Amino acid sequence: MKHTLSGSDERCLMKLIVDDESDRVVGAHMVGEEAGEIIQGLAIAVRARLTKSDFDATVGIHPTAAEEFVTMRSVTRR
Amino acid sequence: MIATTFSKESDSGELRLRPVRHRRRFRRRACCENRGGKWSARGGGRRSLSWRYLRQCRLRAEELYSYAAHFHDAFEDSAGFGWTLPQAPSFDWATLRDNKVAEIARLNGIYGRLLDNAGVTLINGRAKVLDAHSVEIDGERISAEKILVAVGGWPWVPPFEGSELAISSNQVFDLERFPERFLVLGGGYIAVEFASIFNGLGSETHLIYRGDLFLRGFDQQVREFTRDEMGKKGVNLHFEVNIERIRQLDSGLEVTLTNGEQLEVDAVLAATGRRPHLEGLGLDTLGVTLNDDGTLKVNERFETSIPSILAIGDVTGGPELTPVALAEAMHLVAHHFRRSSGWQHPGGARLRRHCHRSLLPPQYRYRGALRRSSARALCGDPGLQRRLPTNEAHSLRQRRALSDEADRR
CATH class of the missing domain: 3.50.50.60 (FAD/NAD(P)-binding domain)
Structure with a gap:
């Protein structure tokens, strides 16, 4: 969001890996600003064996980059 | 409740x-x-x-x-x-x-x-x-x-002519003068971090890695994305090449690569692992x-x-x-x-599933809950999943440790 005004061409990557069978989120990746601060919470979710539906049912904190992790609706790869 | x-x-x-x-x-x-x-x-x-x-x-x-x-x-x-x-x-x-x-x-x-x-x-x-x-x-x-x-x-530095002229991450923070031209040898996350830091501080930065893409063992998309973003930031990435030799010149260090290319820099950081x-x-x-x-x-x-x-x-x-x-x-x-x-x-001395952090390009930090084993391998290998520390006793232990700490405060 910051870069809409700064004009920077920096991009951010966020990624969840979900096991098809159990719907469990087995991994999370982020490359981007404050990734370090964001991923610790996700690590707890992964350790707690939460599912993608748990992520989907979580209300995002708006406006943040972190909320993208609970609003991922499209599958990019199987 | x-x-x-x-x-x-x-x-x-x-x-x-x-x-x-x-x-x-x-x-x-x-x-x-x-x-x-x-x-x-x-x-x-x-x-x-x-x-x-x-x-x-x-x-x-x-x-x-x-x-x-x-x-x-x-x-x-x-x-x-x-x-x-x-x-x-x-x-x-x-x-x-x-x-x-x-x-x-x-x-x-x-x-x-x-x-x-x-x-x-x-x-x-x-x-x-x-x-x-x-x-x-x-x-x-x-x-x-x-x-x-x-x-x-x-720190371990691979043997090549003039390898003693390279510094390790132990010395890099204490350089007498700021390296206007900085070269990092290695493709692990430490190498990537240092290349990003010195690029951010304003050095002309080169990263040399013998493989075709750095951050081996990390998620492929993360590796490619990081390569592209670092390139945009102006880090000169040299893959599938190594250092042949380093020579001391009056004006700096002359680094000859295995492909014959020569670079002149002020410091060479060998981020090639520790033993x-x-x-x-x-x-x-x-x-x-x-x-x-x-x-x-x-x-x-x-x-x-x-x-x-x-x-x-x-x-x-x-x-x-x-x-x-x-x-x-x-x-x-x-x-x-x-x-x-x-x-x-739980699970022996190795805590397999951990949050991995890296000070990647200054703005670009990466944390992945998976390391070394790709997600595909994790999903496809039930044996690996079983080996992950999910022991109930472990979490109890952690909770007890937390409350112990709270008591001490």
């Missing part, structure tokens, strides 16, 4: 000191620094401390330099938000370096006091393990029921069993093949990460010095 609240206010970067508190459980304890003056000169402390704390200091330094690098883009980005700087910002290396030295000295002081308060006798000198229960430090023989080896790793720092410790003559990669072999109780000699951290191999070493320290203390708990270590 009955709820328990945990809260904490602290300097957000304050380091975990719990393992030190646990040392109170030792009846007599001594801690020996095996690198002596070399570290104290570097760290700027009044006296040297154990490797473990200095390693944390190195991480702290890395974090500080990463922050410094962040400002570069912040200044640039601010224009779009209406800010005008009276003059172009400039960076002074000596200020950062000296402030860092002061901060590390402060930390050394804190650690020194913690050790003192915990009743630890600090002995500066080179230790040599003589037998299962004794250590010699500069001619003095000290015996102990248990000996813990936590010496970590030491267990066992040299001169005498463990080889005692016949302590090593793993294939030269690290100390330990069982799930962190015992080497000589049970009274324990080892934790990088010297035992596995994920070379501070939080892993800290967790191992806590587990070791719990097992060997808190007999009442009956606790079992």
Whole structure:
């Protein structure tokens, strides 16, 4: 969001890996600003064996980059 | 509902000191620094401390330099938000370096006091393990029921002509002059971090890696994305090439690559991994069993093949990460010095699933809950999933540790 005004061409990557069978989120990746601060919470979710539906049912904190992790609706790869 | 609240206010970067508190459980304890003056000169402390704390200091330094690098883009980005700087910002290396030295000295002081308060006798000198229960430090023989080896790793530089002209991550923070032209050899996350930091600070930065893409073992998309973003930031990435030789010139270092290309730079950082720092410790003559990669072999109780000699951290191999070493320290203390708990270590000495962090390009940090094993392998290999530490006792243990800490406050 910051870069809409700064004009920077920096991009951010966020990624969840979900096991098809159990719907469990087995991994999370982020490359981007404050990734370090964001991923610790996700690590707890992964350790707690939460599912993608748990992520989907979580209300995002708006406006943040972190909320993208609970609003991922499209599958990019199987 | 009955709820328990945990809260904490602290300097957000304050380091975990719990393992030190646990040392109170030792009846007599001594801690020996095996690198002596070399570290104290570097760290700027009044006296040297154990490797473990200095390693944390190195991480702290890395974090500080990463922050410094962040400002570069912040200044640039601010224009779009209406800010005008009276003059172009400039960076002074000596200020950062000296402030860092002061901060590390402060930390050394804190650690020194913690050790003192915990009743630890600090002995500066080179230790040599003589037998299962004794250590010699500069001619003095000290015996102990248990000996813990936590010496970590030491930078390893591949052999090539002029490799002695390269520096390691141990020296990079203390360079006399800012390297306007900086070259990093290596493709691990440390190499990527340093290339990003120095690029952010304003160096013309090159990264040389022999493979086709850095960050081997990381998620493929993360690797490619990071490559593209670093390229945009202006880091010169050279893949599938290595250093042939380095020569000292009056104007800098002449680096010849295996493809014949020549670069002139002010500093070459070899971020080509660390090897267990066992040299001169005498463990080889005692016949302590090593793993294939030269690290100390330990069982799930962190015992080497000589049970009274324990080892934790990088010297035992596995994920070379501070939080892993800290967790191992806590587990070791719990097992060997808190007999009442009956606790079992989950999944052996290796904490496989951990949050992995890296100070990637200044703005680009990466944390993945998976490391080494790709997600595909994890999903497709039920055996691997079974090996993950999901032991209920483990989480109970963690909760107890938290409440213990709360009690102490």
